[in-house]
Amino acid sequence: MTVGLVHYLVVAAALFSLGLFTVLTRRNAVAILMGVELILNAANVNFAAFSRFTAQNVGGQVMALFGIVLAAAEACVALAIVLAVFRTFRSVDVNDTDKLRG
Amino acid sequence: MELHPFPYLFLIPLFPLLGAVVNGLFGARLQRRMGKNAVHALAIAMPWASFAVAATAFATLAGLSGESAVHQSLWPWFSIGQFNADMAFSMDRLSGVMTLIVTFVGSLIHVYSTGYMHDEQSYWRFFAYLNLFMFAMLVLVLGDSFLTMFVGWEGVGLCSYLLISFWYKDSKNAAAGMKAFVVNRVGDAGFLIGLALLIWALFPENLTGLSFREVQEVVTNPAVRDRLLSSEVFGVGLVSLICVLFFVGATGKSAQIPLYVWLPDAMAGPTPVSALIHAATMVTAGVYMVARLNFLFALSPAAMTVVATVGALTAIFAATIGLFQYDIKKVLAYSTVSQLGFMFMAVGVGAYWVGIFHLMTHAFFKACLFLGAGSVIMGCHHEQDMRHMGGLSKLMPVTAITYLLACFAIAGFPFFSGFFSKDEILWKVFDTGNLLLPGGGKLLWLLGALAAVCTSFYMFRSYYLTFSGAYRGHGYPHESPRSVTFVLSILGILSVVGGYVGLPILWGLPNWFEHWLEPVFEPSAPFILSAGGTHATEWTLMLASVGIALAGFLAARWLYKGAANPVPARLLSSPNPALRFVHRLVFNKYYVDEAYQAAFVRKSLDLSRVLYRFDQGVIDFIVNACGTVSRFFSAIQGWIDYRLVDGMVNGVATLMVTGGRVLKVTQTGRIQSYVYGIMGGAIALVVAAWWLY
Numbered sequence: 001m002t003v004g005l006v007h008y009l010v011v012a013a014a015l016f017s018l019g020l021f022t023v024l025t026r027r028n029a030v031a032i033l034m035g036v037e038l039i040l041n042a043a044n045v046n047f048a049a050f051s052r053f054t055a056q057n058v059g060g061q062v063m064a065l066f067g068i069v070l071a072a073a074e075a076c077v078a079l080a081i082v083l084a085v086f087r088t089f090r091s092v093d094v095n096d097t098d099k100l101r102g
Numbered sequence: 103m104e105l106h107p108f109p110y111l112f113l114i115p116l117f118p119l120l121g122a123v124v125n126g127l128f129g130a131r132l133q134r135r136m137g138k139n140a141v142h143a144l145a146i147a148m149p150w151a152s153f154a155v156a157a158t159a160f161a162t163l164a165g166l167s168g169e170s171a172v173h174q175s176l177w178p179w180f181s182i183g184q185f186n187a188d189m190a191f192s193m194d195r196l197s198g199v200m201t202l203i204v205t206f207v208g209s210l211i212h213v214y215s216t217g218y219m220h221d222e223q224s225y226w227r228f229f230a231y232l233n234l235f236m237f238a239m240l241v242l243v244l245g246d247s248f249l250t251m252f253v254g255w256e257g258v259g260l261c262s263y264l265l266i267s268f269w270y271k272d273s274k275n276a277a278a279g280m281k282a283f284v285v286n287r288v289g290d291a292g293f294l295i296g297l298a299l300l301i302w303a304l305f306p307e308n309l310t311g312l313s314f315r316e317v318q319e320v321v322t323n324p325a326v327r328d329r330l331l332s333s334e335v336f337g338v339g340l341v342s343l344i345c346v347l348f349f350v351g352a353t354g355k356s357a358q359i360p361l362y363v364w365l366p367d368a369m370a371g372p373t374p375v376s377a378l379i380h381a382a383t384m385v386t387a388g389v390y391m392v393a394r395l396n397f398l399f400a401l402s403p404a405a406m407t408v409v410a411t412v413g414a415l416t417a418i419f420a421a422t423i424g425l426f427q428y429d430i431k432k433v434l435a436y437s438t439v440s441q442l443g444f445m446f447m448a449v450g451v452g453a454y455w456v457g458i459f460h461l462m463t464h465a466f467f468k469a470c471l472f473l474g475a476g477s478v479i480m481g482c483h484h485e486q487d488m489r490h491m492g493g494l495s496k497l498m499p500v501t502a503i504t505y506l507l508a509c510f511a512i513a514g515f516p517f518f519s520g521f522f523s524k525d526e527i528l529w530k531v532f533d534t535g536n537l538l539l540p541g542g543g544k545l546l547w548l549l550g551a552l553a554a555v556c557t558s559f560y561m562f563r564s565y566y567l568t569f570s571g572a573y574r575g576h577g578y579p580h581e582s583p584r585s586v587t588f589v590l591s592i593l594g595i596l597s598v599v600g601g602y603v604g605l606p607i608l609w610g611l612p613n614w615f616e617h618w619l620e621p622v623f624e625p626s627a628p629f630i631l632s633a634g635g636t637h638a639t640e641w642t643l644m645l646a647s648v649g650i651a652l653a654g655f656l657a658a659r660w661l662y663k664g665a666a667n668p669v670p671a672r673l674l675s676s677p678n679p680a681l682r683f684v685h686r687l688v689f690n691k692y693y694v695d696e697a698y699q700a701a702f703v704r705k706s707l708d709l710s711r712v713l714y715r716f717d718q719g720v721i722d723f724i725v726n727a728c729g730t731v732s733r734f735f736s737a738i739q740g741w742i743d744y745r746l747v748d749g750m751v752n753g754v755a756t757l758m759v760t761g762g763r764v765l766k767v768t769q770t771g772r773i774q775s776y777v778y779g780i781m782g783g784a785i786a787l788v789v790a791a792w793w794l795y
Contacts, residue, residue: 020781024774032773098771 008049015042029082029092033075040071105315108162108172111191113155114201114244118236121148125233129226138216138225145229146212149236153205160198168195168621171315173246186311190246196622199458200243200390203465207382208236210589214473215374217585218480228268228372235261239383243390247313248297251391255293255355258384259286265379266371275370282364289354289361296347300398303330303340318397322625331401345398345405349412352388358446359416362439363695369431373476376431381438381472382465389445389461393454393623400452400626407538410450410531414546414553417443419692421556425563426689429486430475433564437512438468440553444527447550451543452630453530455619459604460523462615466600467511467520470593471561474505477586478568481579488567490575492665497579500587502569504594509565511597513558514651519601524554525647526606529640535631542633547643551650558654566662574665608640 015038022035044064051060086092121144125132132140159172166172171194179187193201212232219228238261242254259282267279301312307320320326333340352358357365368380379385392399392409399405420439427433441464448457479486481498495502511520532547539545573579581587604615620627661667674685687693768779 023777024781094773097773101769101771 005049005053008045008053012042012045012049015039015045027093027095029085029094030079032094033078033082036078037071037075040067040074043067044071104167104170105173105192106162106166106170108159108174108193110155111159111172111174111193111244112176114152114159114205115191115237115240117148117151117155118233118240121145122230122234122237125226126230129230130224133226138220141226141229142212142216145233146209146216148233149205149209149212152236152240153202153209156193156198156201156205159193160202163193163195163198169624170194171197175246179249184308184310187247187249188311188313189250190313191241191244191250192246192313192315193244194622195619196390196393196458197243199462199619201240203462204236204239204243204383207465207469207593208239208378210592211374211378211382211469211473214377214476214586214589215372217583218374218476219372220583228265231261231264231268232375232378235265235379235384239387242387246315247311248300248317249312251394252293252297255351255387256290258379258387259283259290259355262286262368262379262384265375266368268371268375272370278364278367278370282368285361285364286354289351292347292350292354294351296344296351299335299340299344299347303333303344314394318625321397321401327401339402339404341398342402342404345395345402346408348391348395348398349388349405349409352391352446353412354388355391356385356388356442356446357416357439358388358412358442359419362416362420363698365439366432366435366691369429369435373431373472373479376435377469377472377476380435381468385438385442386445386461386465389442389449389457392446392449393458396449396452396454396623397625399449400629403536403538406450406452406536408450410447410534410537410543410546411539413443413446413448413450414531414549415443416440417447417553418549418556419443421553421560422688423691424560425556426685427560428488430478430488430491430564430568431472431486433488433560434468434471434475437471437557437561440557441468441512443553444524444550447531447546448527450537451531451534451546452536452626453527453534454623454626455604455616456523456526456530458619459601459615460520460527463511463519463523463597463600466593467508467597470504470508470590470597471512473586473590473593474501474508477501477582477590478505478579480582480586482575483577483579485575488564491568491573492571492575493569493573494579495569497573498569498581500581500590504590504597505569506565507594508597509561511601512561513654514554514647515655516648518598519596521647521651522601522604522606525644526604528554528647529635529643532639532643533633533635535633536629551646554647554650555654558651559658560654562655562658563662566658567665570662571664571666606644608637608644 019035019038019040019042022038023032024035026032026035044067047060047064047067049060051058051064082092085097089096091097125141125145129141132144163170163172171192173190173192175188175190177189179189181187212229215228215232219225222228235258238254238257240254242251242258245251245254263279263283266282267276270276270279300317301309304317304320304326307323307326309320310316321330330341331339335343350361354361365380365385369376371380399409417440420436420443424433424436424440427436441460445457445460445464448454448460477498478491478494478501481494481501482491485491507518511518514521514524528547528550531543531550534543537543537546604613605611607613607616661670673681676682690696
């Protein structure tokens with residue numbers, strides 16, 4: 001059995017689902033950021049897979065690299081925000097940070 | 103007629119205007135800061151400056167030919183088609199004489215006023231008005247056209263009103279001012295209608311302007327004259343109608359029957375005003391106007407008859423009222439009306455120069471009399487009733503002598519100024535061939551002679567009541583200040599010698615005055631006819647004049663000298679009903695004021711009451727109805743605005759508020775709930791895409 005496109009997509013979908021589940025269920029802001037990392041990496045896997053199997057060029061793989069860099073930048077900014085949130089609310093529980101409620 | 107440019111003519115009216123403006127605007131402050139001297143220094147300097155310029159202009163005029171005039175055109179006023187009206191002044195021989203009289207007598211009276219008005223609070227206001235009057239009068243006299251003249255004509259009316267009611271806090275004075283103004287308006291209406299009619303009559307003749315010169319040129323053209331004389335309006339000769347209407351204007355300004363009633367009441371004003379405006383200058387404007395329009399009046403024997411008859415009737419009518427007055431100013435007021443009647447007799451029979459001559463001598467002696475009366479009133483602590491005077495000749499010698507001189511002049515004693523002018527008037531009236539009355543002017547002569555007897559009588563009556571016998575009033579009379587006696591002396595001297603410029607030709611002496619004015623009255627000269635009286639008649643009449651003056655004088659002396667004769671008192675208390683009736687009739691001024699009150703004043707008040715009712719009932723009803731209707735419609739509109747427009751606006755706002763309240767539930771502030779939303783949306787999009795395609 002050769003490993004085809006579908007296998008990659010299934011893995012990426014699993015990654016995405018796990019990430020989404022984490023984002024939706026965890027209260028800890030840092031844990032949510034981890035979920036977001038999983039979702040981003042699911043997208044990167046898809047880029048690489050589609051690049052390898054359908055496009056026949058490396059454009060998608062380069063895009064995946066960009067996605068990794070982006071994820072790093074995002075993690076950096078998000079963690080800084082979490083730090084600021086913690087300073088203000090003395091907590092990283094996202095349920096406590098509902099100041100913008102209507 | 104040739105015009106000689108004289109660029110300083112405008113200064114003559116300008117100087118008094120300047121004085122009036124400065125004193126009118128800054129007088130109160132000037133008086134507070136620098137005292138009354140500053141106020142009257144300016145106010146007196148201005149008329150004298152005018153007099154100086156006028157004298158220069160007069161001298162220039164004397165060097166020119168008879169028909170010429172010194173002239174200055176200031177600016178074009180307006181023009182309609184071919185018709186141009188300039189604001190222009192010109193001084194011909196007639197207006198030159200008038201200007202000199204006005205500026206000279208006016209300046210003297212300004213000097214006199216400093217003494218008379220000395221204790222007055224609003225000193226500055228008095229002098230501002232007086233200067234304004236001088237301005238208006240000089241515009242009237244120097245005005246080159248009917249329109250410019252009319253500006254001055256109205257201006258002097260205004261100043262007269264302002265000065266009569268100078269002490270406006272007393273309602274009697276305010277009413278007198280109003281009466282003068284309203285009565286003058288009646289006359290002015292005549293003037294205006296006459297002017298309009300004249301323009302209408304001359305417009306087809308290519309009239310290019312309304313200056314006296316242009317109108318005269320058109321009218322003296324024989325073709326035009328014939329056309330004018332043959333045309334009629336409403337069955338009356340056109341020229342006669344125009345002249346009579348102008349004369350109505352003159353009766354208002356110059357206090358002739360039937361519009362004389364304002365002048366006696368005008369004595370409510372300060373005495374210098376009575377002397378200047380209501381004796382020497384303004385009231386003679388009508389005489390001046392008729393003389394100015396001699397080329398028109400001479401064409402219509404009917405108009406001349408009207409003028410002369412009204413003049414004669416006024417002369418005798420006012421003179422008889424003067425016989426029984428006790429207020430010294432009232433005597434002089436009626437005397438003025440009477441003397442103006444004499445002037446109109448003269449201009450009515452075409453003896454224009456005599457009318458102007460009498461105007462001049464009258465200005466001297468009547469100003470002297472009025473100012474003397476003012477001096478007496480001042481000396482007697484504001485007493486005007488002659489019954490409370492007497493014996494003043496010892497206490498006020500200068501006033502007494504000048505008053506006596508002026509009395510001789512007005513009574514017409516030989517060698518006094520009034521003799522020459524009045525005798526000439528009576529002779530011209532007797533000898534005229536222009537009147538349409540039976541017997542020519544003989545009847546009017548008789549009226550004039552009677553009036554002259556009365557004049558002589560009441561003037562000397564006033565002299566003896568005031569100055570002879572013992573003092574009957576309260577307090578201690580005193581002679582007036584030097585400013586007053588100085589002016590009185592000058593006018594007293596002029597009352598004597600003022601007539602020597604017009605000595606009778608009958609005596610073989612030169613009559614400079616007639617000679618001087620002859621060119622001005624040239625266009626009317628061919629129409630003035632004489633009845634052909636001989637020198638013998640003229641001598642007889644002159645003797646009669648002397649007799650008239652003497653008769654009045656002797657009667658007054660016999661009855662009133664020293665208040666010693668019991669006859670006047672006995673006559674006044676006589677039970678004889680006829681005598682009582684006559685006295686009451688004359689003493690109450692023939693009830694003319696009462697008749698006017700009943701005929702015009704009360705009728706106008708009735709009319710105004712009717713109009714008031716109309717105003718209240720009809721006009722107010724319409725206005726109120728309009729109000730009600732618009733209130734009704736605006737109520738509807740208000741309802742629409744309130745319910746519909748506001749409803750929509752509020753509805754939008756309510757929608758926003760409600761929507762916001764509903765939707766704000768979704769904004770929980772929790773990140774995860776938003777992510778649920780995003781996920782749900784994504785799933786919904788996928789499902790929709792799958793379901794649709």
